[in-house]
Amino acid sequence: MAYTAEISRTNPSCFLFVIDQSGSMADPFGGEAGKRKADGVADALNRLLQNLVIKCAKTEGVRDYYSIGVIGYGARVGSAFLGALAGQELVPISQVAANPARIEERAKKVDDGAGGLVEQKVKFPVWLEPVAHQGTPMVQAMTLAANMLQGFVAAHPNCFPPIVIHITDGESTDGDPTDAMQNVTRIASSDGNVLLFNVHLSSNANAPIAYPNRADNLPDQYARLLFETASELTPFMLGIAQEQGYNPEPGARGFVFNGDLALVVQSLDIGTRPSNLR
Amino acid sequence: MNLERYALWQPKAGNALDEYEDAFVLPRRARNGKPFVCAIADGATESLLSRQWAQVLTRQFARQWLAARDWRGWWNETLRVWQNEKRAYMERRARADKPVQWYEEPGLEAGAFAALLGLVLMPTPHALTWRAAAVGDCCLVQVRDDKLLAAFPMQDAHAFNNRPYLLSSNPARNDALAEQWRFAEGNFAAGDRIYVMTDALAAWFLRASEAGARPWDEADAHRNADAFAAWLAELRATRAIRNDDVTLIRLQYRG
Known part of the structure; x- marks a missing residue:
């Protein structure tokens, strides 16, 4: 059965992020004044990398369950890692953990245990900065992705x-x-084809759409293209999406419009995850 | 008490021995007329300090379950012991100049998670009674006259999944704990066998039994560490069993 291979240090898997860094990414995100799409992407990607690293962390260190790559495309096409990882293509996740370009402190509201909220400082590692320059060489970026994979x-x-x-x-x-x-999704291991998730960030203030199984309600031709080219969710991912309240229909695809990608990390299976750990 | 017993364990394939995150307590002595207490726990892969937490749970069950008035009393004491254990761990880290890294902080804050199954054998005038308490997916199977007599708390192989409710060292994560405890008891007659297992082996065991096989005989045929390791390697290679830490406690009452 496909998509059942064990993810382990002896048989690691891979995450490749392909990030639009073109000039249009300086436009506002989802109709929100003051927040550019490039800011949203950098935030989302830094958070995803953070969650992936945490998922692989044990007290003795970070286990190399994954290799990670980040391709940026805009003024140039290539690795978008900064700092010590600059220029590198696929790196073991322990290296990602050890080498954020910097670590910010951000404020987070947490439950104070007495019905109120209290502000707590949390560390926010940054691997990628917001970039928005020039054209959108998506074909070139996907060709590089296929080579790396x-x-x-x-x-x-x-x-x-x-x-x-x-x-x-x-x-x-x-x-x-x-x-x-x-060409990217045609690449396969013995356990199945590469899974492509497309996240469409629009300046359009339409309501977010996550994991649809048809293109009818998508707002424009770009969204439809990204839906058509995205992979279908695996049965395991469908199960997790169900648990998370997305109610995906059979044939749901890895396409998100103006939404977040928490599900992708939540649906990675590297062992027992307690149901009371959210 | 004429109780034949042994325990066997193996880390997940690909992991080092010190990455084994199950724990168990199986006393060497079984005194006549006294209760016999053993326990097994399975620390969650996706939490930090899982092994240490599993060890605290099994040790605490063996030491204090019978003395506690109810599970709440035992649980409060166990959390207190854990606080000391965690403090000592953090002090060791500080002394070794190994500061907590950013990627450890969320896990340490979320708490450690583990499944627990504790078993007490109580002597009665002519036999033994077993009483078990569990949270999560560790499992006990009783075999009598070559038939599966009881399975607890998981009744069948379909009941296992990767998202069990587990005991957390962080009280805020144990909201629904009162509803998650499972208790059972039964007679342990002469000749009966009890197998206490962590989830991967338990799921295989129940699946084989449901298919009409006698997994207890197969398990009994691999009684030492080397034979057990080789057998598990074979089950894993054919994907008959999920690659996970495995622990087995086997008890047989000889009357």
Whole structure:
């Protein structure tokens, strides 16, 4: 059965983030004044990386269950890691954990145990800064993604299939990206094809849509293209999506419109996760 | 008390021995006329200090379950012991100049998680009674006359999943705990066998039994550490069993 390979240090899997850093990402996000799409992407990606690292953390260190890559595309196409990881393509997650470009302190409201909220300082590691320059070479970015993943799958032929998370506002400037995306999802390990999640960040203030199974209600042609090219959720992911209250229909795809991607990390299976740990 | 007993364990394939996060207590002595207490626990992969927490739970069950008035009394004392244990751990880290890293903070704050199953054998004039208490998916199976007589708290192989409710060292995560405790008891007659297992082996055991096989005979055929390890390697290779830490306590009452 596909998508059942164990994720372990001897048989790691891979996460590849493909991030739109084009000029249009400086536009406001979801109609929110003051927040640019590029800020939303950098925040979302830093949070996803943080959650992935935490998921692999034990007290003796971070276990290398994954290799991680971040491709940025805009003025240039290539690794978007900063700091000590700058220029690197796929790196073991323990290296990601050890090398954020910087660690911010952010305020978080937490329950004070007496019905109120109290502000607490939390650490927020940053690997990626908001960038918004020039065109949207999506085809070139997906071609690089396919090259990197071919290398990974050749080295780990029985791995849980790599997961690609592509975050964009959807307007490719170097041609129709459909073929390049299909070339990505055509890559397979013995456990199944690469899974592509497309996250569409729009300036359009439409309500968020997560994991639809049809394109009818999507607001524009960019959203429809990103829906069509996204992978179907695996049965395990469908189960988790159900538990999280998304009510996905059969055939639901890894497509999110103006929404967040918490499900992707929640649905990774590296062992027992207590139901009372949220 | 003529009680034949042994315990076997193996870490998840690919993990080092010191990454084993189950724990168990199986006393060497079984005194006539006295209760016999053993326990097994399974620390969650996705929590920090799981092994230490599983060890505290089993040790506390063996030491204090019978003396406590009810599970609440035992639980409060166990959380107190854990606080000391965690403080000592943090002090050791500080002394070793290994400060807590940013990626450990959320896990340490969320707490450690583990499943627990404790078992008490109570002598009665002509036999033994077993009483068990559990939270989570560790499992006890009783076999009599070559038939599965009882399974507790999981009744069948379908009941296992990757998201069990577990005992947390963080009281805020144990909201519904009162509803999660499971209790059972039964007679332990001469010749009966009890197998207490962590989830991966228990799921295999129940699945095999449901398919009409006699998994107890297969388990009994691998009684020493090497044979047990080789057998598990075979089950894992054919994916008959999930790759996870495995612990088995086997008890047989000889009358």
